[in-house]
Amino acid sequence: MTSLLERYPALSWHRPLMLLAVAMTALAGWSLAGLVVDDRTLTGLPIWAKSGKFAVSVVIYAVTWAWLIAQLTRWRRIAWWAGTIAALGLALELVIIVTQIVRGTTSHFNISTPLNAALWTTMGSTIMVVWLATLVVSAALFVNPTADHARNAAIRWGTVLALVGAALGLSMTRETPQQRASGGSISGAHTVGLSDGGPGLPLLGWSTAGGDLRVPHFIGMHALQVIPLVLIALELAARRIPVLRSMQARRTLVVIAAATYGAVLAVLTWQALRGQSVVRPDAVTLLAFGAIAVAAIGVLLYLLIRATKAPVPNRSVPMEA
Incomplete structure (x- = not known):
């Protein structure tokens, strides 16, 4: 058997x-x-x-x-x-x-x-x-470390961001000033600016009226899956895009993706701590997200322009299956 x-x-x-x-x-x-x-x-x-x-x-x-x-x-x-x-x-x-x-x-x-x-x-x-x-x-x-520096970067950045995201959960366990003053039966909260249990997204429950620390907590913890998935997408794309056959090029793109992810995580945390719902961003929050997008796209365009001017290497680092 x-x-x-x-x-x-x-x-x-x-x-x-x-x-x-x-x-x-x-x-x-x-x-x-x-x-x-x-x-x-x-x-x-x-x-x-x-x-x-x-x-x-x-x-x-x-x-x-x-x-x-x-x-x-x-x-x-x-x-x-x-x-x-x-x-x-x-x-x-x-x-x-x-x-x-x-x-x-x-x-x-x-x-x-x-x-x-x-x-x-x-x-x-x-x-x-x-x-x-x-x-x-x-x-x-x-x-x-493995012989593939791009994979090293994906795993290392993913673990660091996941640890940060998990640590953000600890911020929910602190007793709020209102709870301390009232001496009630609740100590800690995931909603900022309001009591837990208000209107929220279906199933997820993330507050649609106030800040919710579960948002950056969730996004951060799953960086360990998202960042390696970015690398997998790059490795698959390398079969058709010659410049991505370079291990260094894939590593650079992974680092950019991880840095962008970390910046988004920081803004989501800041947004939650300000008592603002993830589905109701104000102009300042939108400006922060816009700045991240412009910076990421700008770096990618710069690298793309530089790559098109450089000769494609004849010998590339073999990719694992």
């Missing part, structure tokens, strides 16, 4: 993270069913929406980091243990989220009872451990 590892070799990348991904896939399906059969709402959203969003996000996180750990040749054992700690921490966080959903109450920022406060404190501590574990794996990636 064929073993699971033989049928699904991806499970061997990092077994704890991949098993977590399988479990979160099942949870995503369960949450989808919950959206259909359970009509309860919490903070303005269907009560099973949170577990569904978290499950999908954890699947992406787990599969990405499992694959990256499998590529390591140095620090692999250290990275393996860090990945295992991250998997356990994320599993614990989702158990608490589902527990609170079943109980019909919120998991995040909830200090209304000793039990709720203990669960929220556990979540906060756990996610910090997950962040530190991710930092260790990121460090391992930095000391394991």
Whole structure:
């Protein structure tokens, strides 16, 4: 009988993270069913929406980091243990989220009872451990460069931006001055300028009336997928565009894409902290986004003009399949 590892070799990348991904896939399906059969709402959203969003996000996180750990040749054992700690921490966080959903109450920022406060404190501590574990794996990636400098840049920039995005989540755990003054049952918030639970985007729940720190948090965390995808697109385009066959050209474009992504992340964070909804940018915010676009396009045009004047190298660095 064929073993699971033989049928699904991806499970061997990092077994704890991949098993977590399988479990979160099942949870995503369960949450989808919950959206259909359970009509309860919490903070303005269907009560099973949170577990569904978290499950999908954890699947992406787990599969990405499992694959990256499998590529390591140095620090692999250290990275393996860090990945295992991250998997356990994320599993614990989702158990608490589902527990609170079943109980019909919120998991995040909830200090209304000793039990709720203990669960929220556990979540906060756990996610910090997950962040530190991710930092260790990121460090391992930095000391394991490949022969392709473009791929090195994509992985390194992606990990740095993902760590920044994850760290932005910590800003939501701080007690607001209003909460401190009132001494209520909530400590922390993702909405800036308004209370959580107001009008928001469908399923995502991002506030359409005030600033929402979940926006830069989400955008930053998934830089680890977006930046490498940019490189993959460049590698595919290189089959038809000769200038992209140069490893250095691809690396330069990856750096530009990452710098642009980082600038957009900074503006989104600034926008949220100003209490402004992501769907209602003012003139200053639009000007900032416009400046980023002009700068990125300007650099790309300069490089394109310079590339057209330079001779195309006869020998290019082979690309991996």
